[in-house]
Amino acid sequence: MAGTKGTRLAQSLWSMKPKLSRWILLAALAAGLIWSGLLAYIHLTGSASVLDRFETVFLDLKIAAAGERSPPSDVVIVAIDDQTVNGVGQFPLPRNRLAALIDAIEAAGAKAIAIDLLLPTTSDDSHDLDLGAALKNFPSVIAAVGSLEEALPLENSVPVVETVMVPAAAVSRFSKTGLANIVTDTGGTPRHIPHLFLTPEGLKPSFSLQAFSLFQGEPHSFAANGVRIGEQLRATDLGWHMPLNYYGPGGTIPTFSAANLMEQGSDPEISLEDKLVVLGVTATAVGDRFSTPFDPVMPGVEIQATGLANLLDHSALIRGPETRSLDGLVAVCITLLGLLAIAYFSLAQASFIYFVLMAVWLLFTAVAFTHGHWLNGALPLAASLPPVAALIFVRQISDRRWARQQQIAQQELARFHAPRLAERIAGDPTFLLHPREQTVAVLFIDLSGYTGLSEQLGPAATRDFLKEFHTVVVNVASANNGVVLDFMGDGAMLGFGIPDPASSDPLNACRCTFQLVEQVHDWLALQSSMSERCRLRVGGHIGQAVLSRLGHEQQQQITATGDCVNVASRLLEVAKHHGALVALSSDLIAAAENISPNSLTVPRRETEGIRGRRQSLSVGLWKSHEVLLSSKRL
Known part of the structure; x- marks a missing residue:
C-alpha cells in the first residue's frame, strides 16, 4: 500500500509542470544524489572530514540545551590537587606516598581503583615494592599510553598503536592495565573513548573498559555492535569507539582531595564505600587539560571518570551504523526534496519548504539527544545546501529570462490594445x-x-x-x-x-x-x-x-x-x-x-x-x- 502511494506521488509530481526544464531538473537531481550520497558514504564509513567540525557545533548546542545532569554515585575521583602537591612538596608523588594513598582509599571502603597516572619507570626499589604491596590485594587498573600512528585516529577503525608506555613491572604485576588514549575533535574536545587498540602485542582494551569490567566483576568481550560485560551489551560507534556524554563542568563527578586521605589515612568524612575510585591529577600546570562543552579546562582524570560513569549508567551517546545510516538517508532525502521543491514551487515557497525540512530534522536530533541518540545535524545541511543553492541560482536565472520574455510578450500584446x-x-x-x-x-x-x-x-x-x-x-x-x-x-x-x-x-x-x-x-x-x-x-x-x-x-x-x-x-x-x-x-x-x-x-x-x-x-x-x-x- 505504501509503495502504491509512493508511486502515485511520483506520478503526480511528474504530471505537474516544473518551472524548470525537465532535463535541468534531472541533472540537478542526479548531481544532488551524487553529492549527498558521497557525503553520506563518508559519514557511514566514519572517515574524518571537515563536516565533523561543524557537527561538534551542533552537538555542543544540544548538550548546552540539555543542561547538566547527575552522574552515577558509584564513581568518585580522588584528586592529586594543589593541596596534595604542596603537602608532599614534589610532583610526581613518591611511590611510597602513592602507596599510602592507595591504602587509605582501600581502607575507606572503595571496591576498586582506576589509577590515571603514568608509572613507566622504576624509582626507588623499595618504593615500588610498597606500591606493589598496596595493589596486591586491591582490584586496580593502571593507565598505559600508546603512541598512535595518527594524531587523530579515525572513528571507523581500531586505533593502531606503535609503542605502548606501560607501568613498571614491579607495579603492573599486581594490577591490570588499559590504554588511556582518547579521541579529540579538531577543537581539542574529547568526543570518543576507543575501547580497543591494536598494539604490537595484539589487541588491548581501554583503561575505562578494564576498570568497569573490574568493578563489575565480569569479563568483557567485543561484539559486532558494542562491548559485552557479562550479559550486558554496551553499544558503541564504529571501531568500538564510545561517544562521551558529559555531565557538567569540572567537579560535577564527586571529587575528593588526596591530601585529606594521605594526612589522616582515612578521613571519616570521605565515603568511598563500594565506590569505583578514579585516582588522577588535577593540580595546576600538572597533567593534561581538555576543553569540554561545559568547561574549557577539564582535567584528564575527569574525562576518564566520565567515560566510566557513562558505562555505569548506560548514558554513553548512541551512535552506530544504524544511526549513521539514518543520518545518510535523511541527508539524501532532504537534498532531493529540496531540489524538487525548487523545481515545482515558487522560490519563496521552496525556500520555506526547505527551511521546514531542515528545522524539523534539527528539532528531531535535539529531541533524540535527550534520549541519548547522537543524530547528525551538519550532514543533511552540508549535503543539501550546495545543490539546493546552486539550483536556486539556476532557477533565478531561468525566472529572470522568463520574466524578460514575458515582459517582451506583454509589450507586444499591448500593441493590440490601446x-x-x-x-x-x-x-x-x-x-x-x-x-x-x-x-x-x-x-x-x-x-x-x-x-x-x-x-x-x-x-x-x-x-x-x-x-x-x-x-x-x-x-x-x-x-x-x-x-x-x-x-x-x-x-x-x-x-x-x-x-x-x-x-x-x-x-x-x-x-x-x-x-x-x-x-x-x-x-x-x-x-x-x-x-x-x-x-x-x-x-x-x-x-x-x-x-x-x-x-x-x-x-x-x-x-x-x-x-x-x-x-x-x-x-x-x-x-x-x-x-x-x-x-x-x-x-x-x-x-x-x-x-x-x-x-x-x-x-x-x-x-x-x-x-x-x-x-x-x-x-x-x-x-x-x-x-x-x-x-x-x-
Whole structure:
C-alpha cells in the first residue's frame, strides 16, 4: 500500500509542470544524489572530514540545551590537587606516598581503583615494592599510553598503536592495565573513548573498559555492535569507539582531595564505600587539560571518570551504523526534496519548504539527544545546501529570462490594445470579465478615396501609408484622452470614457474630431497628390454603450456595443450624403457645450433618419473650411 502511494506521488509530481526544464531538473537531481550520497558514504564509513567540525557545533548546542545532569554515585575521583602537591612538596608523588594513598582509599571502603597516572619507570626499589604491596590485594587498573600512528585516529577503525608506555613491572604485576588514549575533535574536545587498540602485542582494551569490567566483576568481550560485560551489551560507534556524554563542568563527578586521605589515612568524612575510585591529577600546570562543552579546562582524570560513569549508567551517546545510516538517508532525502521543491514551487515557497525540512530534522536530533541518540545535524545541511543553492541560482536565472520574455510578450500584446486599456488589463486581469453599461462618446472615422489610392500604390506602399495614417489617429486620440478601440483598414473606432467615464469626455471627443480633420489633412498635404484624392470624415455620438470582452474564450477583444455605437457609425453616411467632413449628433454637441466655456459654432443642422433606427436624430454638419473655426473655439 505504501509503495502504491509512493508511486502515485511520483506520478503526480511528474504530471505537474516544473518551472524548470525537465532535463535541468534531472541533472540537478542526479548531481544532488551524487553529492549527498558521497557525503553520506563518508559519514557511514566514519572517515574524518571537515563536516565533523561543524557537527561538534551542533552537538555542543544540544548538550548546552540539555543542561547538566547527575552522574552515577558509584564513581568518585580522588584528586592529586594543589593541596596534595604542596603537602608532599614534589610532583610526581613518591611511590611510597602513592602507596599510602592507595591504602587509605582501600581502607575507606572503595571496591576498586582506576589509577590515571603514568608509572613507566622504576624509582626507588623499595618504593615500588610498597606500591606493589598496596595493589596486591586491591582490584586496580593502571593507565598505559600508546603512541598512535595518527594524531587523530579515525572513528571507523581500531586505533593502531606503535609503542605502548606501560607501568613498571614491579607495579603492573599486581594490577591490570588499559590504554588511556582518547579521541579529540579538531577543537581539542574529547568526543570518543576507543575501547580497543591494536598494539604490537595484539589487541588491548581501554583503561575505562578494564576498570568497569573490574568493578563489575565480569569479563568483557567485543561484539559486532558494542562491548559485552557479562550479559550486558554496551553499544558503541564504529571501531568500538564510545561517544562521551558529559555531565557538567569540572567537579560535577564527586571529587575528593588526596591530601585529606594521605594526612589522616582515612578521613571519616570521605565515603568511598563500594565506590569505583578514579585516582588522577588535577593540580595546576600538572597533567593534561581538555576543553569540554561545559568547561574549557577539564582535567584528564575527569574525562576518564566520565567515560566510566557513562558505562555505569548506560548514558554513553548512541551512535552506530544504524544511526549513521539514518543520518545518510535523511541527508539524501532532504537534498532531493529540496531540489524538487525548487523545481515545482515558487522560490519563496521552496525556500520555506526547505527551511521546514531542515528545522524539523534539527528539532528531531535535539529531541533524540535527550534520549541519548547522537543524530547528525551538519550532514543533511552540508549535503543539501550546495545543490539546493546552486539550483536556486539556476532557477533565478531561468525566472529572470522568463520574466524578460514575458515582459517582451506583454509589450507586444499591448500593441493590440490601446495603452490605457493594456495598462488596465495588466493591473486588473478580471477587467470586463462581466460586461458593464456606461456613458461613452464614440467617433468613427473614414478616409474617403482610399480604395482608388490603394490600387495605385500597391500592397507595400499602401501598408506604409496606413501605418502613418494610424499613427496620426492614435496621437490625436491619446492627446484628448481617447482610445482607439479598433482599426478598420482606412477607418477606426474611437472611444471616450473608456475604460472609466469622466465629465470631460464629450468635450474631448469634439476636440479630437476637429483636430483629426486638421492634422490628417495636413499630413495628406505632405503626400503630394494624395491630398487631392483623400478626405477624412468623422461621425460622432454620445450615449449608453455596453463595454465587454467579445470573442472566443481563448481570443478576445475589448469593445463597445449598443445604439450609441451604431448611430456614430451611421453618421459617416450622413456626412457623405451632405458632402460634409464632420457629422456630430446634437446630443454630443450639447454635452460638450455644457462643460465648455464657449459654444460650438454649428454651420448647419439637419434632422436625419438613421438607417436601421426609427427615431430621427438632429445632426450638426461641418465642411472643410468650417472645421478650423470650430476647432479654435474649443
